[in-house]
Amino acid sequence: MLANPSLGDYLAQLKSKAPQEILEISTRVPRDYVITALALELERRKQYPVIIANAEGYSQPIVANIFSSRKRIADILGCPETEITHKWSQIEKNTIEPTLVATGPVHEMIYRDSDIDVTRLPIMQHFDTDAGRYITSGIVVAKDPETGIRNLSYHRMQLKGPRKFGISLHSRQHLFSYLERAERLGRHLEIAVMVGAHPALLLAASAKPGIEVDECDIAGAILQEPVELLHGLTVDVEYPAAAEIVLEGRILAGVREPEGPFGEFSGYSTSRSTQNVFEVTAMCCRRNPVYLSIVPGPAADHLYLARVAREAAILKRLKEKIPYVKDICYPKSGVNFHCYLSIERAPEGVARHALTLLFGLDHYVKLAVVVDEDIDVNDEEAVWWAVATRVQGDKDIIIIPRLFTIPLDPSSERGMSAKVGIDATMTEDFRKEVVVCKERPQDLSMARDILKQSELFTIGR
Numbered sequence: 001m002l003a004n005p006s007l008g009d010y011l012a013q014l015k016s017k018a019p020q021e022i023l024e025i026s027t028r029v030p031r032d033y034v035i036t037a038l039a040l041e042l043e044r045r046k047q048y049p050v051i052i053a054n055a056e057g058y059s060q061p062i063v064a065n066i067f068s069s070r071k072r073i074a075d076i077l078g079c080p081e082t083e084i085t086h087k088w089s090q091i092e093k094n095t096i097e098p099t100l101v102a103t104g105p106v107h108e109m110i111y112r113d114s115d116i117d118v119t120r121l122p123i124m125q126h127f128d129t130d131a132g133r134y135i136t137s138g139i140v141v142a143k144d145p146e147t148g149i150r151n152l153s154y155h156r157m158q159l160k161g162p163r164k165f166g167i168s169l170h171s172r173q174h175l176f177s178y179l180e181r182a183e184r185l186g187r188h189l190e191i192a193v194m195v196g197a198h199p200a201l202l203l204a205a206s207a208k209p210g211i212e213v214d215e216c217d218i219a220g221a222i223l224q225e226p227v228e229l230l231h232g233l234t235v236d237v238e239y240p241a242a243a244e245i246v247l248e249g250r251i252l253a254g255v256r257e258p259e260g261p262f263g264e265f266s267g268y269s270t271s272r273s274t275q276n277v278f279e280v281t282a283m284c285c286r287r288n289p290v291y292l293s294i295v296p297g298p299a300a301d302h303l304y305l306a307r308v309a310r311e312a313a314i315l316k317r318l319k320e321k322i323p324y325v326k327d328i329c330y331p332k333s334g335v336n337f338h339c340y341l342s343i344e345r346a347p348e349g350v351a352r353h354a355l356t357l358l359f360g361l362d363h364y365v366k367l368a369v370v371v372d373e374d375i376d377v378n379d380e381e382a383v384w385w386a387v388a389t390r391v392q393g394d395k396d397i398i399i400i401p402r403l404f405t406i407p408l409d410p411s412s413e414r415g416m417s418a419k420v421g422i423d424a425t426m427t428e429d430f431r432k433e434v435v436v437c438k439e440r441p442q443d444l445s446m447a448r449d450i451l452k453q454s455e456l457f458t459i460g461r
């Protein structure tokens with residue numbers, strides 16, 4: 001009957017195919033801080049396992065750090081790591097519409113009215129500087145108050161009581177527009193918050209298509225089957241039947257209350273918030289739900305989840321206008337504010353054209369580097385080698401002062417930021433003058449063969 005895979009199905013599959021990618025903690029851990037600290041410490045050690053843990057006093061297992069590995073994201077999308085951006089554009093081209101079903105696993109347990117107590121979920125405090133306990137994986141499902149088109153998007157949610165959360169719509173995208181219009185019509189905005197589902201749904205919710213596209217269609221394309229939706233019990237919103245936990249309720253019109261501070265992707269604790277309030281009208285879950293968390297702050301889990309769809313969307317739009325553009329990377333060190341582009345050999349001025357178009361397309365970007373095609377944009381050292389050897393600061397850097405930006409950049413002033421573009425491509429004169437050192441191809445392939453037989457080596461004993 002029900003075909004959509006669950007988060008549990010994904011974890012079981014990972015456990016059988018790649019058990020080394022899971023770190024399962026056998027002792028109970030404190031609910032707050034520890035899992036975040038563990039994920040960030042593992043990251044410093046260049047280890048990116050999925051973390052499964054149980055918190056003291058809670059029955060639901062906690063799962064975190066699924067998206068910290070680009071390889072794992074590629075596996076979920078069904079492509080090699082180098083093909084993620086290309087695969088994503090195929091997915092957005094071949095969407096599959098969801099279907100409505102009458103019943104599903106997320107309705108196994110239903111709580112209403114005074115039976116609702118979200119404090120019983122292992123919602124954790126992540127950083128000392130946070131205002132309290134936060135849901136970080138919550139996907140808000142809502143319908144456009146005028147067109148009825150569904151939207152899925154992430155919003156930080158601060159636990160405020162058994163049936164109440166603070167929520168921020170600071171990215172000011174589709175849900176923000178839904179609420180603005182609902183308020184104008186004098187209505188609360190009915191929503192359903194999905195906490196935990198198959199990773200395909202989480203990747204789809206990170207997509208940034210036009211406001212006319214339902215992210216469930218994108219989830220269908222990743223799963224290669226329609227997403228099965230259940231109608232809400234207390235709200236006029238449909239949500240995935242295979243979810244772990246769903247909180248139904250409404251964002252209150254005309255109500256604002258302090259929310260935050262919270263440790264954001266920028267690496268800073270910030271109170272910048274739209275200060276909305278979410279009131280829960282029903283809590284639905286599986287009989288034994290898994291509680292999914294996304295490691296917040298500048299963690300790979302958070303940044304890599306946001307990166308896939310962003311890179312694909314921006315690359316597509318750049319290529320439409322400038323076919324010379326080849327590849328794109330939002331490096332983790334730049335927390336969505338930095339972007340590297342590569343272009344094939346092009347007439348003078350094209351690199352700077354690409355830079356200005358990029359700043360227009362993505363208001364998060366405040367520093368961008370354009371390199372030649374011989375540089376792998378995913379290799380940060382190579383990008384900065386190009387800057388070191390191909391850039392003259394008086395000719396190759398453009399600065400556009402005071403453009404609209406994301407307010408979560410702590411250095412921004414009144415919502416504006418300067419945009420810096422570095423043209424690290426070679427000029428034609430430069431190409432005539434210099435020769436790049438290169439290994440002979442046959443020697444390189446022999447070196448790679450040697451490395452393949454890695455049992456010949458003992459490293460770091």
Ligand code: MN
Pocket residue numbers: 151152174208209210211213215
């Ligand atoms: Mn949307």
